[in-house]
Amino acid sequence: MAGLALCEPGHLYNILQQHRRVPRLAEPGYLCLLGEPGAGGLLPDPACSRAPAPAWAASRGNGMLVPSVSTTRAILLQHAGLNSFLISLDAEEGTAVQYARSFEQFTRHPVLVLRGGYKRFSACYHFLRTQKILWMPQELDNFQPYPVEILPAKLYMGNFKQACDQQIQKDLKIKAQVNISEQPTTLFAEGGKYLHISVPDSLEADLFSTFGTICHFIDAQLDRGAVLVFSSLGISRSSTVTMAYLMHSCQFSLKRAWNYVLKCKTNMRPHRGFVKQLSDWETQIYGTTITDVSEPNY
Structure with a gap:
């Protein structure tokens, strides 16, 4: 037992x-x-x-x-x-x-x-x-799931369809959105804030240069209400950005952020290009590489 x-x-x-x-x-x-x-x-x-x-x-x-x-x-x-x-x-x-x-x-x-x-x-x-x-x-x-909860009642991670659902915005009290897909969307929350980082889900795509901007935006908006981070499917780009935020603002290592987000969303899967960028982000924040991303888990 x-x-x-x-x-x-x-x-x-x-x-x-x-x-x-x-x-x-x-x-x-x-x-x-x-x-x-x-x-x-x-x-x-x-x-x-x-x-x-x-x-x-x-x-x-x-x-x-x-x-x-x-x-x-x-x-x-x-x-x-x-x-x-x-x-x-x-x-x-x-x-x-x-x-x-x-x-x-x-x-x-x-x-x-x-x-x-x-x-x-x-x-x-x-x-x-x-x-x-x-x-x-x-x-x-036909059941419509909600975005997963990363930080209780504060930070959520989802997909494009959920970001366009007005009822979800209302139920979760979303006051700001971070859109990591190439397609723009409309924010339903009155007076809400919106950050659109148009990045393709490809090995050559650069998210690293936007990590600082995204993290500062999320920190500023969490004092106002909940924030939704989303990408097209909510699997690769959104999970990458979410881990970058946890490393920046919650003092997580990449390994800890990875395991934390994986527990919240079991099919999250940044591609190898984004994993390398997260490793570089960890090195920039802590001055050294803590997580060995050559392990099969990554």
């Missing part, structure tokens, strides 16, 4: 927002909720999240038997990507830990207990709440 660990609400939020060609929530077995609809008023109306499937659905095909949660006011989420569990209780964390230990025997990975329970998660991400209790496969395929 790998023990227990606390999971921040932002981590669960990012798990819900992962997508490739289609939202990962549409993948069978990616995320499964187990619980009782009458357990303490948590589910399903109005407090269940936009996560798929009815809260009392059986885990899809894994054959696992779990203790009844009908009297524990708990939600059990199986996250296939991590092969771990998150237990959200509207109760004291000590109680959550007690029930989490019941599930340790089912996984080799840590059992994650949602810090603050569902109440805290719902307070942070109230816009994910819905009265819907059943999602059809086609609805999940």
Whole structure:
């Protein structure tokens, strides 16, 4: 058994927002909720999240038997990507830990207990709440994920489509945008600030020379509200800029920034040209190269 660990609400939020060609929530077995609809008023109306499937659905095909949660006011989420569990209780964390230990025997990975329970998660991400209790496969395929959260309620990273979604701007309280795609867009936030760095996603493209400008812009705008960094797909250019910011303003090494952003968005992937520029940026900031980018991880 790998023990227990606390999971921040932002981590669960990012798990819900992962997508490739289609939202990962549409993948069978990616995320499964187990619980009782009458357990303490948590589910399903109005407090269940936009996560798929009815809260009392059986885990899809894994054959696992779990203790009844009908009297524990708990939600059990199986996250296939991590092969771990998150237990959200509207109760004291000590109680959550007690029930989490019941599930340790089912996984080799840590059992994650949602810090603050569902109440805290719902307070942070109230816009994910819905009265819907059943999602059809086609609805999940059309589910529109939000940008991933890099710094809680402050810095987000997404794609061009999300940047053009007025409801997303409103829900996340976006006050500024950093556009790293070649195509310009319209900022919906009234009085919002907009920085467009038109750079192609190619090995010859230069982002290094713009890192300072982008980092100073983000720092200045975070005092006003949330900032969204985006590129066409939200995979290469936006993740490069986001890591450059974490290195500049949060004192992260490239390795730490890489692992941090990868945890937020599991399919982020700067190409080799941008990785080299990030390494040069690290050397410029710290006066020496800390991260060996020749490792296979990069």
